[in-house]
Amino acid sequence: MKKILLAAIVGIIFGFIATHYLLVGSYLNLFVWAVAAMVLGYMANSKRQGAYIGAAFGFCLTMAFMISGYTGQQAVVTRLLPFAIIALVGAACGLTWSVIGRYARQFVDKKK
Numbered sequence: 001m002k003k004i005l006l007a008a009i010v011g012i013i014f015g016f017i018a019t020h021y022l023l024v025g026s027y028l029n030l031f032v033w034a035v036a037a038m039v040l041g042y043m044a045n046s047k048r049q050g051a052y053i054g055a056a057f058g059f060c061l062t063m064a065f066m067i068s069g070y071t072g073q074q075a076v077v078t079r080l081l082p083f084a085i086i087a088l089v090g091a092a093c094g095l096t097w098s099v100i101g102r103y104a105r106q107f108v109d110k111k112k
Contacts, residue, residue: 003049007040007057011094015064033061034097041101050102051095058094062087 014036018029037054044050066083070076 003040003044004052004056007053008060010036010040011057011060011062012064015061015066016068019065019069033058033094037094037097038101038104041098042105044098044102044105047099047102050098054095054098054101055091056094057098059087059091061094062090 014033018024018032023029023032037057040053040057041050044053063083066079066086067076070079072079
């Protein structure tokens with residue numbers, strides 16, 4: 001549970017940083033996020049935990065990215081539902097990369 005919460009917090013931080021400081025407006029953020037999800041998945045104790053960690057990371061990252069970068073005319077509260085629906089795609093991507101990171105750990109552990 002602590003790792004899932006940590007992944008969510010890391011996702012929020014990464015989403016905010018990508019909007020304001022690091023690689024602003026660049027598709028290269030996707031690579032940074034994928035590597036971060038793989039590292040989080042690598043740290044997971046099981047495949048299931050890796051999936052949960054990746055989903056939490058991807059969802060929170062996507063929500064933070066969209067909310068912190070929103071500059072529309074309407075209040076951001078009116079956009080939370082569409083943002084959450086889009087964030088489900090982010091959760092799926094985070095889950096995928098995190099599971100890949102977890103499989104990498106299994107591969108490394110077999111080599112030892």
